[in-house]
Amino acid sequence: MFSIYAFTLNHKKIPLSKPYQAKNQLRYAQQVIESSYWSSSHYFSKRCEEFFNSYFGIHSCLLTHSCTDALELISLLIDIQEGDEVIVPSFTFVSTANAFLLRGAKIVWCDSQTDHPNISIDQILPLITHKTKAIVVVHYAGLCVDMDPIIEICKQKNIFLIEDAAQALSSEYKGRKAGTLGDFATFSFHDTKPISCGEGGLLVINNSKYCDQALIHLEKGTDRHAYLQGQINKYQWMNLGSSYAPSEFQSSQLLAQLEEIEIIFDIRKKIWNQYITQLNSIRTSKFRLPKIFDYSDYNTSILYLEIMEECHRNELIHLLNRNGISATFHYLALHSSPYGRRMNHQECPNASYWEKQILRLPLHTDVEEADVEKICKLLSE
Ligand SMILES: Cc1ncc(COP(=O)(O)O)c(C=O)c1O
Known part of the structure; x- marks a missing residue:
């Protein structure tokens, strides 16, 4: 009991998402x-x-x-x-x-x-x-x-x-x-x-x-x-x-x-930019940042990485979780889900790929500069 208490005191937990609290x-x-x-x-x-x-x-x-x-x-x-x-x-x-x-x-x-x-x-x-x-x-x-x-x-x-x-x-x-x-x-x-x-x-x-x-x-x-x-x-x-x-x-x-929509997205954009700068500086072929297209920008709702090997993705989730950081996977492709398979046997290989390679990182208005640094340091290691 004591050790769990000590952990919460010494390690700030970083949730994947956290609702903003508006003043009104x-x-x-x-x-x-x-x-x-x-x-x-x-x-x-x-x-x-x-x-x-x-x-x-x-x-x-x-x-x-x-x-x-x-x-x-x-x-x-x-x-x-x-x-x-x-x-x-x-x-x-x-x-x-x-x-x-x-x-x-x-x-x-x-x-x-x-x-x-x-x-x-x-x-x-x-x-x-x-x-x-x-x-x-x-x-x-x-x-x-x-x-x-x-x-x-x-x-x-x-x-x-x-x-x-x-x-x-x-x-x-x-x-x-x-x-x-x-x-x-x-x-x-x-x-x-x-x-x-x-x-x-x-x-x-x-x-x-x-x-x-x-x-x-x-x-x-x-x-x-x-x-x-x-x-x-x-x-x-x-x-x-x-x-x-x-x-x-x-x-x-x-x-x-x-009433605070602009403030909320401005804060998120700042955190997003810090992540992108730091992630870009990690020289690795083991992951890729979200691809950029000229017709749309990312609105900062989700920050994900494409991890080239599924086993690395899963190891990273465990590593980050062990360090109090709530990182996670995302959708499991619907065509191959238990209910999807009852409907038909269509294949969607790219959806199956994204199911295995995506790693989502914490992004919300309470993420601090030090949090981004800690997360990127763990990723680079
Ligand atoms: C693409 C998409 N559609 C629909 C939903 C369902 O949204 P809600 O929880 O507001 O019903 C979600 C939930 O995250 C979603 O990601």
Whole structure:
């Protein structure tokens, strides 16, 4: 018992991620408690949606409980039917696929690039059939997928384009914000993300034709939104839906963080730059830094290294963990997961590669210069 206590005193633990604490969070939480409005669609939710409408320059941003919820809402919006095919990267989180599977879609896996975990554009075209209803792209680590060729394919073939931008708040593709490039986009405010309210999400609708229907799905399938606006005097069941709108508690915390969005990303960028400078100075062929592309920058949501040998990656995780540093792997490719294998036996060798080679390093606003130095020293040794 004594030795564990001594360890915690002498060794600062460095978590992989840690939520930022914005200055107005407690005050706003208290305001919610003291108001009689704790449920969804009141003051704080509206303020957050106004923030995003102006941030993205579109008027159809809806808060949800999570990015997972926002993806499920899209699945309802585009009316996924049994047998529709949805092209999804294998190297992603389960929600990207679950959302469409839940409505009966068939998932068609697309592999990653050889030089980056993002979806391989060359491999999309051969996967398209007359049943393809949507393509989902994931901007891994906040680096945008090269969107222009995919936008063109989707236009030509009349296929929905969905950006799972869970990690891509503030990312830009050729000067355009991630989240404004497809028909729909989703973001996550889970506490591992740079901007967080514990659990939270956002749906961005870039085609105004879908806005009214989205509000119905969001409000459990009812026209309660129109009722709250005073447009009708009672609300009723209009379509399928679920409970996707967050409470004022979540929204109040999100608003406090959004008020400091620039400060948060500035701090992260500084830490990112320190890491990159120090990692670049390590002369080794055993790992590579995230590859740079001219169409997008990294938004600092995740810092990862490509470790050339899987066994070195695993040894490094143990070494860093033993030194109080929470470094870790990332996604396990979905096509070869136990549930993925029950669906089909498609192979995605590049996704399998990234599953084995990625090492994620701590990046959050409490990482100090000395922490980065310690981590880079351990890596160089
Ligand atoms: C690509 C991607 N999509 C969706 C999600 C799910 O986000 P949430 O936890 O907000 O539902 C995650 C979670 O990290 C993710 O990485």
